[in-house]
Amino acid sequence: xxxxxxxxxxxxxxxxxALDGLSFDIGEGQVCALIGPNGAGKTTLFNVVSRxxxxxxxxxxxxxxxxxxxxxxxxxxxxxxxxxxxxxLVPGLSVLDxxxxxxxxxxxxxxxxxxxxxxxxxxxxxxxxxxxxxxxxRLGLSDVADHPCAGLxxxxxxxxxxxxxxxxxxxxxxxxxxxxxxxxxxxxxxSALIRSLPGDFxxxxxxxxxxxxxxxxxxxxxxxxxxxxxxxxxxxxxxxKDPLVIEAYLGGSG
Amino acid sequence: xxxxxxxxxxxxxxxxxxxxxxxxxxxxxxxxxxQAFPPFRVGQFNTIMAYGLAALGLALLTGFNGQISIxxxxxxxxxAYTTVIIVGDHPEFPWLATTAVGxxxxxxxGIVVGLPALRIRGLYLGVxxxxxxxxxxxxxxxxSDLTGGSQGRGVPRGQKFSAPDWTGLANDQWRYYVIxxxxxxxxxxxRNIVKSRMGRAAVAIRDNETAAExxxxxxxxxxxxxxxxxxxxxxxxxxxxxxxxxxxxxxxxSFTIVLSITFLVALVVGGATSILGPIIGAAFVVLLPEVVPxxxxxxxxxxxxxxxxxxxxxxxxxxxxxxxRSASWAWRMLARAADTGPDTGLETGDSSKEQLxxxxxxx
Numbered sequence: 222x223x224x225x226x227x228x229x230x231x232x233x234x235x236x237x238x239a240l241d242g243l244s245f246d247i248g249e250g251q252v253c254a255l256i257g258p259n260g261a262g263k264t265t266l267f268n269v270v271s272r273x274x275x276x277x278x279x280x281x282x283x284x285x286x287x288x289x290x291x292x293x294x295x296x297x298x299x300x301x302x303x304x305x306x307x308x309x310l311v312p313g314l315s316v317l318d319x320x321x322x323x324x325x326x327x328x329x330x331x332x333x334x335x336x337x338x339x340x341x342x343x344x345x346x347x348x349x350x351x352x353x354x355x356x357x358x359r360l361g362l363s364d365v366a367d368h369p370c371a372g373l374x375x376x377x378x379x380x381x382x383x384x385x386x387x388x389x390x391x392x393x394x395x396x397x398x399x400x401x402x403x404x405x406x407x408x409x410x411x412s413a414l415i416r417s418l419p420g421d422f423x424x425x426x427x428x429x430x431x432x433x434x435x436x437x438x439x440x441x442x443x444x445x446x447x448x449x450x451x452x453x454x455x456x457x458x459x460x461x462k463d464p465l466v467i468e469a470y471l472g473g474s475g
Numbered sequence: 476x477x478x479x480x481x482x483x484x485x486x487x488x489x490x491x492x493x494x495x496x497x498x499x500x501x502x503x504x505x506x507x508x509x510q511a512f513p514p515f516r517v518g519q520f521n522t523i524m525a526y527g528l529a530a531l532g533l534a535l536l537t538g539f540n541g542q543i544s545i546x547x548x549x550x551x552x553x554x555a556y557t558t559v560i561i562v563g564d565h566p567e568f569p570w571l572a573t574t575a576v577g578x579x580x581x582x583x584x585g586i587v588v589g590l591p592a593l594r595i596r597g598l599y600l601g602v603x604x605x606x607x608x609x610x611x612x613x614x615x616x617x618x619s620d621l622t623g624g625s626q627g628r629g630v631p632r633g634q635k636f637s638a639p640d641w642t643g644l645a646n647d648q649w650r651y652y653v654i655x656x657x658x659x660x661x662x663x664x665x666r667n668i669v670k671s672r673m674g675r676a677a678v679a680i681r682d683n684e685t686a687a688e689x690x691x692x693x694x695x696x697x698x699x700x701x702x703x704x705x706x707x708x709x710x711x712x713x714x715x716x717x718x719x720x721x722x723x724x725x726x727x728x729s730f731t732i733v734l735s736i737t738f739l740v741a742l743v744v745g746g747a748t749s750i751l752g753p754i755i756g757a758a759f760v761v762l763l764p765e766v767v768p769x770x771x772x773x774x775x776x777x778x779x780x781x782x783x784x785x786x787x788x789x790x791x792x793x794x795x796x797x798x799x800r801s802a803s804w805a806w807r808m809l810a811r812a813a814d815t816g817p818d819t820g821l822e823t824g825d826s827s828k829e830q831l832x833x834x835x836x837x838x
Binding site: 271 | 664665673679681686687694
């Protein structure tokens with residue numbers, strides 16, 4: 222069963238074609254990696270799925286729902302969550318509050334309910350706070366829960382963003398270069414964690430990553446992009462042998 | 476176990492207790508003030524609280540949500556004029572009901588002004604709200620039949636917000652207590668908002684709008700509502716200014732751009748990301764002219780400017796931010812004393828100063 226169907230998606234910035242008729246499916250419960258040289262259009266696809274960019278052509282189907290006719294802030298409600306390449310945490314809030322922002326769609330109550338501390342909003346607040354605390358301890362972040370995000374080490378911030386991405390209990394989690402800037406040890410830990418996500422959280426993972434060891438080690442399916450087009454798709458071992466992929470990464474023989 | 480290490484261990488409890496003691500202390504002092512000061516001082520306290528509400532509105536809008544407004548004088552004016560006009564035309568109308576009407580009007584106008592804020596931000600939004608401040612003044616002149624224009628307008632002689640007999644309070648005291656209760660209520664409600672889901676969403680929008688949207692925050696709705704709530708607080712403040720005055724009177728000259736800027740100054744002095752800070756800032760802007768000798772009043776704006784510049788250098792997050800940082804510094808010193816024993820803690824005077832400076836750069 223495919224969870225996300227990308228069909229013929231094209232994105233243009235002025236004369237630059239960032240994505241050119243891209244189509245692929247992501248199966249439910251998989252870890253799917255999106256790889257390709259810099260500028261291949263990987264993050265652009267994330268931004269299309271998040272509804273930050275409008276594609277000039279194509280359709281996106283998420284479990285039977287047409288994503289392109291959904292407004293950006295409703296994407297999270299449908300069950301899609303993501304992290305950002307250059308961390309998009311809220312520096313002024315504590316780590317726990319950042320995770321709670323991630324659970325925004327789960328917590329109930331607007332301005333009035335919040336101001337008057339109405340019972341239904343208070344109880345959903347404490348329920349989600351409890352879940353956020355659990356999530357932080359699952360990701361080994363209990364020590365910093367009450368810290369402001371500003372000033373924490375990079376690897377920790379990356380994990381906090383992952384926790385925030387999981388807090389909305391998404392069905393699809395998109396991770397944009399989760400391993401960049403991490404040490405060897407941290408990458409191994411992160412790989413094990415990502416591999417465990419489908420089983421433990423019932424979430425499908427779409428991963429953009431340059432760290433090939435990680436991609437080859439944890440992915441069920443790899444989609445290779447070059448200049449906005451898909452040049453290969455398949456299991457990691459197949460894709461690694463594909464001559465088109467080798468050429469895209471190492472350059473043609475001329 | 477030394478006292479220092481005990482304190483470090485019990486820090487969360489002590490902080491919580493300290494906060495409660497602080498709030499109770501503030502309320503106790505607040506309740507005592509009108510007993511200790513002559514009526515004209517109590518009138519000034521009323522002005523501080525009214526200005527404080529407008530600055531509190533700005534704190535929610537600017538400090539917590541990242542939207543700027545140089546037009547809050549207009550919302551304040553809407554509240555003030557609503558009360559004067561309604562009481563002036565319908566003397567039987569209860570004063571506090573006019574506050575509610577003024578609050579709703581300011582909220583509605585705030586929503587309308589908040590709409591363009593969805594497309595423009597930063598300095599440009601500042602200019603749009605500046606236009607609001609200028610326009611408000613023009614409107615007061617144009618509809619002078621209703622507003623009294625620059626001549627101003629009061630309520631009929633004898634109409635005052637006065638103390639009922641059963642209270643045994645003087646009029647100025649009664650006005651103060653009523654305003655005090657409303658202001659404390661607004662502070663508590665604002666604090667609740669900031670600590671709630673919408674407060675977190677507002678801060679997320681301030682720091683990264685795109686990320687907030689991706690996390691499911693309805694950015695447009697939140698920003699517009701925040702503008703409305705902020706304007707409403709200013710409107711309540713304006714109405715309370717009239718209610719708290721012994722001679723309720725408004726004129727177009729008192730609702731100029733200068734008033735809007737005064738609120739911004741109060742916000743910056745007190746601390747933009749705090750709930751109590753705006754009140755402290757309001758006390759500063761209202762009482763500063765009192766401290767300056769009468770024959771040298773021209774110095775007031777100069778001092779105001781100098782204080783602002785000094786604050787930007789040493790405490791960009793205002794008085795409250797400064798005290799927060801001092802507190803966390805004191806805790807660190809205490810933790811160090813707990814580690815090394817109480818004796819060495821006293822000798823670290825110089826390096827501790829350095830540490831404080833480092834901290835201010837970090838944040």
